[in-house]
Amino acid sequence: MWSGGIRRAWRDGRIADESTKRVYVVSMTDLPPPGNPSEQPIAATPPPAPPAPPAGGGANGPLGTQRSIAVTILLTIVTFGIWTLVWSYQNGDEIKRHAKTGLGGVAYLLITLLIAPVTMFLMAGEVEQLYRREGKEPPITTIWGLWFLLPIIGNLIWYVRIQKSINDYWTAHGVTPI
8 A cells, every 4th residue: 555655656756766866755645544553654765775886896997808819829929929018918908997906008018028927927916806806716826927937838828828717707797708
């Protein structure tokens, strides 16, 4: 009985809810009949507030681009390693824009150019943090940077693992898989 009156008032436009002000009007016909003290009218309540962001501050910037693992490796081989500079810049920039933390593309470009093994630790650490901020278990951790100690095959294993982790993160957030 009481809730039906509220529904009618909402439908008829007597109750308005705007983002800057809230007006709630209840007509006398919505109230229970007088003389029955056991039934107390229920005051109109505002709609619930929007849900709070996840604990730890969720990342909410633009999503990045998925990259083919095979194409990344092929371009790295064909360009004699120069593609790793582009790849580091692109991924570093996308992660920073999305997470609003981290080094960013230019820093990754310089670090990869000057001391490439450090990139392996830093990128893995930032991808790890993307997952941890959402309360998920990361598929890669900072320790994966140690793959640089195993020449060629270690780099290959690291690139496959890091790009797969980044691709999976973007897919989980709505980017169409490649």
